[in-house]
Amino acid sequence: xxxxxxxxxxxxxxxxxxxxxxxxxxxxxxxxxxxxxxxxxxxxxxxxxxxxxxxxxxxxxxxxxxxxxxxxxxxxxxxxxxxxxxxxxxxxxxxxxxxxxxxxxxxxxxxxxxxxxxxxxxxxxxxxxxxxxxxxxxxxxxxxxxxxxxxxxxxxxxxxxxxxxxxxxxxxxxxxxxxxxxxxxxxxxxxxxxxxxxxxxxxxxxxxxxxxxxxxxxxxxxxxxxxxxxxxxxxxxxxxxxxxxxxxxxxxxxxxxxxxxxxxxxxxxxxxxxxxxxxxxxxxxxxxxxxxxxxxxxxxxxxxxxxxxxxxxxxxxxxxxxxxxxxxxxxxxxxxxxxxxxxxxxxxxxxxxxxxxxxxxxxxxxxxxxxx
Amino acid sequence: xxxxxxxxxxxxxxxxxxxxxxxxxxxxxxxxxxxxxxxxxxxxxxxxxxxxxxxxxxxxxxxxxxxxxxxxxxxxxxxxxxxxxxxxxxxxxxxxxxxxxxxxxxxxxxxxxxxxxxxxxxxxxxxxxxxxxxxxxxxxxxxxxxxxxxxxxxxxxxxxxxxxxxxxxxx
Numbered sequence: 001x002x003x004x005x006x007x008x009x010x011x012x013x014x015x016x017x018x019x020x021x022x023x024x025x026x027x028x029x030x031x032x033x034x035x036x037x038x039x040x041x042x043x044x045x046x047x048x049x050x051x052x053x054x055x056x057x058x059x060x061x062x063x064x065x066x067x068x069x070x071x072x073x074x075x076x077x078x079x080x081x082x083x084x085x086x087x088x089x090x091x092x093x094x095x096x097x098x099x100x101x102x103x104x105x106x107x108x109x110x111x112x113x114x115x116x117x118x119x120x121x122x123x124x125x126x127x128x129x130x131x132x133x134x135x136x137x138x139x140x141x142x143x144x145x146x147x148x149x150x151x152x153x154x155x156x157x158x159x160x161x162x163x164x165x166x167x168x169x170x171x172x173x174x175x176x177x178x179x180x181x182x183x184x185x186x187x188x189x190x191x192x193x194x195x196x197x198x199x200x201x202x203x204x205x206x207x208x209x210x211x212x213x214x215x216x217x218x219x220x221x222x223x224x225x226x227x228x229x230x231x232x233x234x235x236x237x238x239x240x241x242x243x244x245x246x247x248x249x250x251x252x253x254x255x256x257x258x259x260x261x262x263x264x265x266x267x268x269x270x271x272x273x274x275x276x277x278x279x280x281x282x283x284x285x286x287x288x289x290x291x292x293x294x295x296x297x298x299x300x301x302x303x304x305x306x307x308x309x310x311x312x313x314x315x316x317x318x319x320x321x322x323x324x325x326x327x328x329x330x331x332x333x334x335x336x337x338x339x340x341x342x343x344x345x346x347x348x349x350x351x352x353x354x355x356x357x358x359x360x361x362x363x364x365x366x367x368x369x370x371x372x
Numbered sequence: 373x374x375x376x377x378x379x380x381x382x383x384x385x386x387x388x389x390x391x392x393x394x395x396x397x398x399x400x401x402x403x404x405x406x407x408x409x410x411x412x413x414x415x416x417x418x419x420x421x422x423x424x425x426x427x428x429x430x431x432x433x434x435x436x437x438x439x440x441x442x443x444x445x446x447x448x449x450x451x452x453x454x455x456x457x458x459x460x461x462x463x464x465x466x467x468x469x470x471x472x473x474x475x476x477x478x479x480x481x482x483x484x485x486x487x488x489x490x491x492x493x494x495x496x497x498x499x500x501x502x503x504x505x506x507x508x509x510x511x512x513x514x515x516x517x518x519x520x521x522x523x524x525x526x527x528x529x530x531x532x533x534x535x536x537x538x539x540x541x542x543x
Contacts, residue, residue: 125432
């Protein structure tokens with residue numbers, strides 16, 4: 001294998017790692033600032049200007065606290081729980097395209113660690129196994145509140161994953177590919193999926209907040225009933241890991257929303273630029289979108305009260321899943337109609353598959369691939 | 373022996389070892405955790421065969437949804453080593469007979485197999501990629517595919533019916 005690629009990808013991975021952790025650290029500060037702003041307070045302002053050194057102070061404090069393990073805890077699982085949480089949170093950033101290709105040292109460098117052809121499924125897989133960090137840590141700490149939290153987290157995750165998956169499928173049908181790079185490329189300029197999928201976006205966004213365990217869906221750690229849920233028994237940097245994982249998920253989740261519905265690094269008027277200028281502007285546009293969604297999610301957290309548990313299940317199973325299925329059906333029919341399925345002049349004669357309906361809308365390369 | 377073969381051997385050994393630990397560990401929750409690990413290792417094996425779609429779907433469905441439910445039920449019932457029901461001799465006998473029958477079936481299936489060389493070179497086999505898999509599922513294997521979806525709907529309706537009936541009795 002080309003050593004250049006290995007070096008290039010390693011540098012990209014290190015940058016991603018640093019950016020994810022840095023973003024997670026500063027999101028804790030942002031959350032407190034947003035909360036303070038919503039409640040007409042000032043928020044943390046002692047450490048550094050505008051409290052900019054607050055995350056470092058918090059991190060330092062967490063590092064120097066006593067690291068204890070409860071007597072009746074399952075020692076190995078208790079230690080591995082926060083690690084799993086953190087590991088899964090950091091994993092999905094590798095398939096996200098952070099910007100258009102840049103040209104450096106006479107080479108074209110993709111701002112994406114790997115473009116696997118089932119990228120969006122990879123993101124779904126990671127988000128569905130991420131709950132193990134909570135479940136294992138909570139079960140291992142041998143605390144009734146933690147156990148409740150684990151049970152709530154897992155059932156909530158399962159309930160909302162279905163609607164989440166169905167709304168992703170509708171986006172995949174529009175772009176005709178499971179690769180995240182293709183999904184972003186199909187939304188060139190202002191041709192974003194939100195214009196075609198407003199309902200799908202709302203369903204996806206609600207499910208995302210539920211998957212992120214954020215208020216109003218933070219049943220797993222609702223303070224008033226379960227103390228803090230899964231990290232009741234945790235202290236020091238192990239608890240820090242759980243908090244970090246939550247904010248990393250928030251960062252990555254906002255990135256995925258911008259990719260699926262708001263065009264990722266695409267921005268209006270991008271045809272006037274090219275090369276590295278386009279790449280830099282694309283990355284900036286992408287981060288602006290991410291910041292916007294992070295703010296919206298925080299805004300929701302500090303505005304809405306928490307759901308009751310049965311309301312949460314009702315919303316998931318009885319409202320969102322039927323809605324997302326209806327949305328899927330309508331999208332499928334419209335795609336079939338616009339590609340001439342009902343007027344008889346189909347592009348692929350011998351095809352009856354949805355895979356090929358997708359390919360009609362998708363990139364030309366894939367269509368030829370299927371017609372072989 | 374090239375690098376890929378070594379990786380395949382190590383992965384296979386790890387998969388079998390963690391599969392064995394599912395049966396050998398005495399604690400139910402640990403068993404389930406080993407099962408989750410086994411599913412991840414099986415996915416790794418799929419990736420080695422260049423079947424990315426299968427690998428990811430295996431994680432989404434089995435490691436992500438089914439095993440979360442397993443763990444959920446175990447945690448809900450709070451099973452542990454102490455209150456696990458002791459298996460009677462009759463049950464042990466039945467279990468051995470069932471396992472013996474399974475071994476027989478497997479042996480009968482494996483009797484005629486031959487070793488095929490693994491196609492592991494990059495891009496050597498694209499059968500597992502999502503385009504080809506989708507094409508096969510919707511053309512050659514469309515009947516079994518649709519039938520299995522009918523089976524799933526039947527199971528779903530059955531589950532709904534069971535829970536409804538219970539509610540009716542309480543009323």
